[in-house]
Amino acid sequence: MRLKDLGERALLGKLAPIGYPPGAPLPPGDDAGGVWVGEVAWLLKTDGFLYREVALLGMGPFEVGFRGVAATASDLLCKMGRPLGFTLGLFLPPDLEEAFVLELVKGAAEAAGRLGAVLLGGDTNAGEEVALTVSGFAQAEVPLPRRALPGDLLYLAGDRWGRTGAAIQAHYQARDLGAYPEIREAAFYPLPRLELLSLKGLLRGGLDSSDGLAETLWQLSEQGVRVDLEALPLYPDVLAFAGDEALAHELVLYGGEEFEAVLAVPPEQEAQVLARAKGAGLPLFRAGQVSEGEGVYFLGTPVKRRGYVHF
Amino acid sequence: MRLKDLGERALLGKLAPIGYPPGAPLPPGDDAGGVWVGEVAWLLKTDGFLYREVALLGMGPFEVGFRGVAATASDLLCKMGRPLGFTLGLFLPPDLEEAFVLELVKGAAEAAGRLGAVLLGGDTNAGEEVALTVSGFAQAEVPLPRRALPGDLLYLAGDRWGRTGAAIQAHYQARDLGAYPEIREAAFYPLPRLELLSLKGLLRGGLDSSDGLAETLWQLSEQGVRVDLEALPLYPDVLAFAGDEALAHELVLYGGEEFEAVLAVPPEQEAQVLARAKGAGLPLFRAGQVSEGEGVYFLGTPVKRRGYVHF
Known part of the structure; x- marks a missing residue:
């Protein structure tokens, strides 16, 4: 079946369990994944997007970089994870201006810094259009799953x-x-x-x-x-x-x-x-x-x- | 200046220090970035690529998924980091067959498993062509930088x-x-x-x-x-x-x-x-x-x- 017929939610539902560990701090398909290291959950999250899909009127690369780290950090924080660091995976057209990329990364660094976290590098590749993934890791003492019970x-x-x-x-x-x-x-x-x-x-x-x-x-x-x-x-x-x-x-x-x-x-x-x-x-x-x-x-x-x- | 005139190495040299923390276990621009947590270095690495650029004759999505985790894991291991988990950032054309994506992720899970690590989910986006980023985190007790001294x-x-x-x-x-x-x-x-x-x-x-x-x-x-x-x-x-x-x-x-x-x-x-x-x-x-x-x-x-x- 083609992805457009399957739908994104169904695809993610099939992908999430592949290689996911039993007994993890959060179930597969939650906002972030993680492993126990001693009594602390270490969470890892990647979120990706196309520049043109998220850049609203008036937003520039700085704001889109900021938004990228924000998106990943939000997933970690909702799980009670304190974000420590982020990396960027960048796909960039070779005709793009250097200043654009610097602003993008500065925006990402600004968001990371305002969360008490840092940027830890990343990778650049040539691509047809500007696309990004932002990954972040976090420590959670009491990781919080997607969950509710009657009465909550x-x-x-x-x-x-x-x-x-x-x-x-x-x-x-x-x-x-x-x-x-x-x-x-x-x-x-x-x-x-x-x-x-x-x-x-x-x-x-x-x-x-x-x-x-x-x-x-x-x-x-x-x-x-x-x-x-x-x-x-x-x-x-x-x-x-x-x-x-x-x-x-x-x-x-x-x-x-x-x-x-x-x-x-x-x-x-x-x-x-x-x-x-x-x-x-x-x-x-x-x-x-x-x-x-x-x-x-x-x-x-x-x-x-x-x-x-x-x- | 445009990226194609600047060149990838020069671009990476300018991006690496942005938001990178002083006193980190590895310097900016090394194979992976990291932060100290107590006496252990926690490393984070993202590597990205276009499917068509790495899929050699005879390789299928399983092999490309395997190769993606291998690339990121290699950066972590060369820094003496033991990889714990990986996430995938996927850009996929909506016309793509579901089976292709499942094989890609299974290949990634295979590589992670053979390294004693796990897959921790990821993100999917529509894209013009298949592109991936693979992120991984690792623990390193004695992180190893890019370094050599005369006599080595x-x-x-x-x-x-x-x-x-x-x-x-x-x-x-x-x-x-x-x-x-x-x-x-x-x-x-x-x-x-x-x-x-x-x-x-x-x-x-x-x-x-x-x-x-x-x-x-x-x-x-x-x-x-x-x-x-x-x-x-x-x-x-x-x-x-x-x-x-x-x-x-x-x-x-x-x-x-x-x-x-x-x-x-x-x-x-x-x-x-x-x-x-x-x-x-x-x-x-x-x-x-x-x-x-x-x-x-x-x-x-x-x-x-x-x-x-x-x-």
Whole structure:
């Protein structure tokens, strides 16, 4: 079967178990892979993308390099891994200007540095168009899988919900973001949150949201639970950008590229989670809860599954 | 300046220091990067390539996946790093058959498994042609930089010298390798050598040879030394394939894709290095020595610098 007929999710489902070790800190197909070394989980993650697919209007190579490290770091941080270092795999047309590549790598270094991590080199190859992979490794004392149990509360970390979706929509509509500085910042410099690590040991599960919140919640529900959204974060600028509440909800549910965390919190840990997050300065939004069953619902209405896939 | 005018080596020289940490276990631009975690160096390496550039006549996706992990693992092992896990970054045309991708990943898993390591997932993207990056992480108690001091002896590890060069030449000449099983094996399944780790703590320096022996020795000489080759390993099958000794020497010097190690051995450690290598079953060939000065020579004649570059 051809990849375009199989679909990316089905392909990844078939690839993930190949060569993956039994007894690993995280199951195959999770946001990152890992091995135990003594009592510490060492996580490794690679994320790749084409430059033209992620460079929104106004973004340059610096922002795309930044975004690349952010994407990989977000996967590691959602697993409670503290990122240590990143490498880049670059495919570059020979006609490309040197300055472009330097800016790309400087953007990657900026994101790594703001996460307390470093760049550890990489590799360059000639390619038809600019494409990148970013790999990162991290240490996790209590690695956090994609998981939720009935009764768990659903929290959204960070404040990029709907904002990155708005920026992507602005790109396709060639709409200027001058009046929306926080939307622009969220999409151009989506720094994942080291503050997540303050919740170590308190959570049931965590997922990186990069294909959109709805898709992420559907992936959570595939663990064998029903997800009920009771509220969505709605920032004034996202509401103003969207024009009305229903359109703003669409941006929150189907935006993508947030590089924020979806967290399953056991009810008995909620008070401590909120206290620690407050102490660390991590925004947390209580979005709903998890119960027995299947599917994803928003105020009782089914949430359609639609997210970005490459095939 | 455009990349094709700048050249790949110059580009890598400019990129390597960006974001690279001071006091790291290995300097920027070495075969792998790393950070200290306690008293252990954690190394990270990414290597990328286009499928069509490395798939020799008769190789399929399994062999190319195997070769990808081998390339990254070789860089890690030459630094005395024990590889733990690998991830893949895949760019795939949507028209590609699923079976092709499964074979590619199975080949990668085979190489990882034969090195006592695992696959830890990865990422897929649509791309115009099949391209891969392979990332790997490793632990090194005594990380080994690219380095040599005057007086050091030069050893070549492994037995693929000239063989991979012969296979590449056979590919471009559409010559059948049926009569040369060891040449075929060396090129199709170039497993790096875990046995190198038996030399931990005894060596001055090590370099991965993947752009050809001559280029590798030139990189060594850039550390501020003169390299004198006194002999080259010449296997009967390589000699038979090449037709005469001079042509066989060309294959050894300019072959590439060996994924073998070039080692600088302090003379006072030579006896113990040989004993340990013998005990571990690691082939070692004494090729020459290092002295003050610059350049690379074979029996007094300058060795031309010519290796594979992408730009």
